[in-house]
Amino acid sequence: MQDRPNYDELLEAVASFLSNDVMPNATGRINFHARVAANVVEMVRRELSTRERHLAEEWVGLDTLLGGESRPASMADLTERLHQRNADLAERIRGGFGDGGSERAALLAHLHRVTHDKLTVTNPAWAAEA
Numbered sequence: 001m002q003d004r005p006n007y008d009e010l011l012e013a014v015a016s017f018l019s020n021d022v023m024p025n026a027t028g029r030i031n032f033h034a035r036v037a038a039n040v041v042e043m044v045r046r047e048l049s050t051r052e053r054h055l056a057e058e059w060v061g062l063d064t065l066l067g068g069e070s071r072p073a074s075m076a077d078l079t080e081r082l083h084q085r086n087a088d089l090a091e092r093i094r095g096g097f098g099d100g101g102s103e104r105a106a107l108l109a110h111l112h113r114v115t116h117d118k119l120t121v122t123n124p125a126w127a128a129e130a
Contacts, residue, residue, distance in 0.1 A: 008045055015041040046121045051075075054117040058082060061110035065089060065103075 005013070018038035023031055055078055059071050062085045069085075072078045092098075098107035119127035 007048060011041050011045045011048075015045070043121060046124070050117070050121060054114075054121075055079065055082060057117065058114050059085075061113060062086070062089065064106060065097075065110055066092075 015038050018034045018041065022034040023038070026034055052075070055075070056071070059078070059082065062082070063069060066085060066088060069081075072081050089097075093107070098104045116127055
């Protein structure tokens with residue numbers, strides 16, 4: 001991609017077009033779909049701007065719960081390994097991990113952080129309430 005406009009500027013332009021040009025001049029189904037599309041574009045903008053930080057923080061939290069592990073270099077490998085590590089955590093939880101004591105507090109803190117990060121992408125207003 002070129003230096004300018006960058007992906008955020010392009011997505012901002014699309015969201016602005018939908019919100020400022022399409023929605024005010026449309027009714028019914030077209031207005032609804034323009035609103036949905038504008039919300040999707042804004043979610044993608046937030047995801048792209050926070051993804052690397054959120055995944056890194058989730059990795060650190062899982063290191064605390066499951067033990068340290070070298071973080072993969074590529075985003076694709078990191079995403080895949082996080083999925084596997086979360087499956088490992090779920091299996092441990094089914095086996096009683098986090099039922100009490102300090103591991104419960106650490107588990108709940110991690111789950112709260114990860115959920116809050118996901119809410120900041122999907123709906124920042126909900127995240128502000130949490």
